[in-house]
Amino acid sequence: MDKIAEFRTIVEHPYSYLQKLKDETGKKIVGTVCSYAPEELIFAAGALPVRLFGSDSGIHRADLHLQSYCCSLVRGILEEALSGRLGLLDGMVFPHTCDSIQRLSDVWRLNLVKPFHADVVLPVKLTTPSARQYLLDVLKKFKTDLECGLAQEITEAGLIHAVRIYNAIRVQMMNLYQLRCENPHMINGQDFHTIIRAGMIMEREAFLEDLAAIVSELTKTTSEKKPSHAKRLVLSGSICSHPDIYDAIETAGGVVVGDDLCTGSRYFEGVINENLPPLTAIAQRYAERASCPAKHAGLTNRGEGLLKMVKDCKADGVVFLFLKFCDPHAFDYPYLKEMLDRGKIPSLLLEMEEQTQAGGQLQTRLETFIQIL
Amino acid sequence: MNSSNSDFLKTLGIYLFGQAKKFSLRFKKAPTMKELMMVYYSEAKSAKLTGKKVAWITSGGPVEPLIAMDIIPIYPENHGAMIGASKMGAGLCEKAEAMGYSNDLCSYARSDIACATVNGGPIGGLPRPDMLVCCNNICGTVLKWYEVQARYFNVPLFILDTPFCHTGYSEEAARYVRAQIDEYILFIEETCKKKYDFERLRQVGHLSYEGQQLWQAVLDTAAHRPAPMSAFDAFYHLALIVTLRGTKEAVNYYQQLLSTMKDRVARGISVVPNEKYRLLWDNIPIWPRTRWLSQKFASHNACLVADTYTSAWCGAMKYIDESKFLDSMAEAYTRIYLNIGVDEMAKMVIEMIDKYDVDGFVLHSNRSCKPYSFGQLDIQRIVEKERGIPCLMIEADMVDDRSFSESQISTRIDAFMEIIKERKKI
Ligand code: SF4
Ligand code: SF4
Numbered sequence: 001m002d003k004i005a006e007f008r009t010i011v012e013h014p015y016s017y018l019q020k021l022k023d024e025t026g027k028k029i030v031g032t033v034c035s036y037a038p039e040e041l042i043f044a045a046g047a048l049p050v051r052l053f054g055s056d057s058g059i060h061r062a063d064l065h066l067q068s069y070c071c072s073l074v075r076g077i078l079e080e081a082l083s084g085r086l087g088l089l090d091g092m093v094f095p096h097t098c099d100s101i102q103r104l105s106d107v108w109r110l111n112l113v114k115p116f117h118a119d120v121v122l123p124v125k126l127t128t129p130s131a132r133q134y135l136l137d138v139l140k141k142f143k144t145d146l147e148c149g150l151a152q153e154i155t156e157a158g159l160i161h162a163v164r165i166y167n168a169i170r171v172q173m174m175n176l177y178q179l180r181c182e183n184p185h186m187i188n189g190q191d192f193h194t195i196i197r198a199g200m201i202m203e204r205e206a207f208l209e210d211l212a213a214i215v216s217e218l219t220k221t222t223s224e225k226k227p228s229h230a231k232r233l234v235l236s237g238s239i240c241s242h243p244d245i246y247d248a249i250e251t252a253g254g255v256v257v258g259d260d261l262c263t264g265s266r267y268f269e270g271v272i273n274e275n276l277p278p279l280t281a282i283a284q285r286y287a288e289r290a291s292c293p294a295k296h297a298g299l300t301n302r303g304e305g306l307l308k309m310v311k312d313c314k315a316d317g318v319v320f321l322f323l324k325f326c327d328p329h330a331f332d333y334p335y336l337k338e339m340l341d342r343g344k345i346p347s348l349l350l351e352m353e354e355q356t357q358a359g360g361q362l363q364t365r366l367e368t369f370i371q372i373l
Numbered sequence: 374m375n376s377s378n379s380d381f382l383k384t385l386g387i388y389l390f391g392q393a394k395k396f397s398l399r400f401k402k403a404p405t406m407k408e409l410m411m412v413y414y415s416e417a418k419s420a421k422l423t424g425k426k427v428a429w430i431t432s433g434g435p436v437e438p439l440i441a442m443d444i445i446p447i448y449p450e451n452h453g454a455m456i457g458a459s460k461m462g463a464g465l466c467e468k469a470e471a472m473g474y475s476n477d478l479c480s481y482a483r484s485d486i487a488c489a490t491v492n493g494g495p496i497g498g499l500p501r502p503d504m505l506v507c508c509n510n511i512c513g514t515v516l517k518w519y520e521v522q523a524r525y526f527n528v529p530l531f532i533l534d535t536p537f538c539h540t541g542y543s544e545e546a547a548r549y550v551r552a553q554i555d556e557y558i559l560f561i562e563e564t565c566k567k568k569y570d571f572e573r574l575r576q577v578g579h580l581s582y583e584g585q586q587l588w589q590a591v592l593d594t595a596a597h598r599p600a601p602m603s604a605f606d607a608f609y610h611l612a613l614i615v616t617l618r619g620t621k622e623a624v625n626y627y628q629q630l631l632s633t634m635k636d637r638v639a640r641g642i643s644v645v646p647n648e649k650y651r652l653l654w655d656n657i658p659i660w661p662r663t664r665w666l667s668q669k670f671a672s673h674n675a676c677l678v679a680d681t682y683t684s685a686w687c688g689a690m691k692y693i694d695e696s697k698f699l700d701s702m703a704e705a706y707t708r709i710y711l712n713i714g715v716d717e718m719a720k721m722v723i724e725m726i727d728k729y730d731v732d733g734f735v736l737h738s739n740r741s742c743k744p745y746s747f748g749q750l751d752i753q754r755i756v757e758k759e760r761g762i763p764c765l766m767i768e769a770d771m772v773d774d775r776s777f778s779e780s781q782i783s784t785r786i787d788a789f790m791e792i793i794k795e796r797k798k799i
Binding site for chain 1: 472474475477478479482518520521523524534543545548549552556714715743747748749750751768
């Protein structure tokens with residue numbers, strides 16, 4: 001599909017896309033580092049929120065600030081910034097998640113002068129009324145910070161519009177997930193990943209339009225369902241910026257039918273209630289969406305969510321995809337694995353660096369795993 | 374006393390005696406650290422018999438509300454330090470790895486999680502908790518760690534969420550933490566099925582404040598030249614301000630310790646014979662190597678006169694208002710050393726450099742503790758720029774001995790001391 005080819009160009013060269021957009025429309029670009037960044041507010045301030053990832057050009061400058069036992073995502077993002085490649089950003093937003101992102105914000109604030117730098121210190125627990133009240137208060141404060149930082153008023157109408165656009169994107173994405181789950185061969189993993197990544201970069205209204213077109217085209221073609229013997233897998237973990245992992249899975253005889261990834265369903269899940277005041281409704285979604293392990297939403301909710309996903313997606317197994325040195329995910333792994341074991345669901349753990357390529361060893365491990373399913 | 378309890382006391386005795394030899398002190402009017410810790414741990418171990426409740430709590434968590442209700446607070450991190458000091462860390466960490474916990478995780482957490490399942494370690498495991506109290510003012514690790522233990526022991530978990538203060542303490546955060554202090558009190562009432570005793574809390578709050586003031590005063594004595602104590606002594610004497618903060622015992626102990634240090638100052642006694650160079654230490658001690666390191670530095674006539682770690686238990690005193698203990702407690706617990714921005718940490722480091730008049734700065738880049746270690750390189754740069762003193766960063770781990778490369782670190786310390794000696798000549 002041409003649309004996907006366009007997306008691929010954008011995902012591979014995000015900065016040229018952003019620079020061009022900026023030159024042509026004067027749009028402000030705001031970088032974010034995590035799926036808890038309240039993008040709806042940035043959007044309502046007339047700016048484009050862009051999720052940042054590290055580069056694959058090696059880490060040199062970031063070594064002067066962050067030790068080697070910091071995850072490659074955080075080091076990679078800092079490297080991008082220090083190398084000057086993020087010069088086009090008009091601001092940075094750091095939601096509070098893990099200890100590493102927390103310090104990245106400090107290092108950034110001290111070393112990279114940006115017109116606008118916001119910490120959105122969200123609550124860590126999401127389960128109590130006072131935490132939810134605080135979450136709302138933080139969003140209100142963030143709104144004021146954005147208004148000052150970007151010199152742009154955020155109106156009620158603007159917020160309502162933002163919520164509508166984001167909801168529409170999420171609905172379409174969930175449709176796409178559903179379609180893939182029913183007929184995983186209709187779109188290959190790389191293309192699926194490309195769509196997700198494009199949704200973190202592109203001007204959102206344009207993305208929505210293209211996405212809707214892709215989804216409706218795919219809906220038409222899914223009638224020609226092909227029977228398949230590929231093993232159905234769910235991916236669970238932090239970020240996936242390894243498009244080639246999908247190829248590796250497919251070559252090994254597997255296919256991805258669902259995910260619990262930060263660059264995946266955790267980012268898209270949950271529609272904002274359009275009948276509530278927008279900030280209240282936005283806060284509610286952040287409190288209720290599938291949680292990241294850096295947040296507390298209960299003692300076993302992530303495990304239950306994963307089991308449910310495996311069941312709903314009729315998956316044969318789970319592949320955990322972690323970045324090395326990622327504490328929150330590494331802490332949850334043993335209990336998640338145990339819950340899967342109890343449910344007789346096989347799983348495989350792959351620990352990677354953001355910059356690693358899916359190589360031979362990984363291929364072999366995937367093949368061995370998929371064979372036993 | 375049952376047999377497992379007496380076994381435990383024996384091992385504790387061995388452990389403390391081994392540790393105590395170098396650093397312990399006898400006082401006229403207060404028991405020794407060993408005696409206090411024996412009483413503390415044996416009371417905790419026999420809580421089931423005496424009907425007292427046991428709460429596991431994070432080292433930076435507000436312990437006063439527990440003490441006021443006669444709940445015995447237990448600190449898995451203190452236990453982690455004991456595991457490290459008794460060189461049992463590597464074994465327990467391996468056990469945790471076998472359980473599926475990555476070896477990149479905090480080694481306090483790893484060794485404690487492993488220890489709970491086998492009742493291993495230097496004191497045969499910690500007494501089972503009736504409740505868990507996790508305050509994330511030190512890191513996100515404790516949240517995950519306490520979730521693990523809450524699932525394992527199946528007991529209630531209270532999370533005191535203290536929003537990180539990158540650049541200040543926001544109004545929203547203040548309201549949120551204050552509200553949680555009330556929730557904390559309710560949690561205690563519910564778990565103990567007893568009405569809360571606010572009068573007792575006032576007294577405990579007062580003792581806690583007094584203890585912190587005394588601890589700060591003890592640390593301050595090292596500003597004297599030559600220093601009557603070193604950071605290594607502080608690592609040892611710290612145990613009470615962590616575990617028994619808010620009790621009369623801690624206050625008595627630190628009163629005695631303070632007068633001992635003052636006496637040493639008056640008589641010009643230095644802890645490092647021939648103290649010539651004074652250093653500041655950053656980050657958690659390398660527990661299995663404290664003795665080696667103290668001897669290593671002493672062999673260069675260098676004394677680590679202060680550190681950023683032990684002072685963390687009195688660093689937020691400025692926010693405490695004794696007449697409004699509950700209100701000010703929210704702020705004091707939120708603005709502790711690890712819960713603030715790197716620039717504010719650097720400011721505190723520079724204040725310490727000036728106060729203790731140090732010649733060099735040693736940073737332990739601690740693989741276990743990410744919030745403490747990330748940002749150190751920037752702090753180092755700020756210190757070099759603002760004060761121009763030599764800095765040394767050594768990479769190790771506070772518990773897991775496998776990350777310690779003795780020959781390499783020894784060479785680097787020698788080289789660092791050469792630089793300091795050169796500079797002092799001029
Ligand atoms: S991968 Fe893990 S450690 Fe790294 S930024 Fe994400 S949550 Fe934090
Ligand atoms: S990560 Fe650091 S602050 Fe947290 S428990 Fe471990 S050593 Fe302590």
